[in-house]
Amino acid sequence: MFSENLKAMRKAKGYTQEELAIKLNVTRQTISKWEKGLSVPDVDFLFKIADVLETNVGTLLGGAIMDEVNKDTVAEQLAKISEQLAIKNRRSKRIWKIVGIVLLTILALNLLLAIFGMSAYTSFSTDGKTTVIEMNEDSVSYEE
Template sequence: MFSENLKAVRKAKGYTQEELAIKLNVVRQTVSKWEKGLSVPDADVLSRIADVLDTKVSVLLGGSVKEEANTNAVAEQLAKISEQLAVKNRRNKRIWEIIGIVLLVIVIFNIMMAVLFSVNTSSSSWSENNNQSVIEIDGTDIEE
């Protein structure tokens, strides 16, 4: 896959992510995203990467592209990689959405339980306080 091949070729050539980024006029985080498989470069940048690393685009893509000049094949492979990345990102997004919903339900449930407990506690203490009544007759208190 492109991400693994890029990292291997970059390290074999002795470049750090920062050095490669400077040569490509991108930020280091962009190179990091490429190597982690979080994004892929467009065809022009891919060609520049191959030039800087003194390798063929087909080596970076890990496929069986016969010629670098065949940009359609390169574009097709990039499209496939982008599609796979998009599917992976959608799947991860769905997982995080589900986790968020579950956590929200747990928080709401805990809040409801706390409110019900406090209402139950205050109503029982109210009824205990109202069981005794004091009657004052001629200045003396009599409890019932």
């Protein structure tokens, strides 16, 4: 909600991420993280963003905040956004962890197969000698 509103309001004002970052004295990457929903600013900074974008904090957060001066209400709403972001990040980390474990398991199995494949190949290889078995009707003889 905040991330989408920030991006829309920034574009409506005609600011690039770099220009907004300069006005707020932050890096462009910080603006990018806010717009992607990877992080959120603190309450005091939220008021600064609202001033630069000439809007109120309630509109920026996308909720109905009656008293903009009431920082407790803003802090509560920002805490909810942060909690949702934390849940999203935990899910993402869990998924990447599972993917990593699966890939490591596949790699380990491939290495084991390669090792056993080489050992099986070397145990069945010959030392260059050929054994010929001649069979006669009466007897069997071996020649090397």
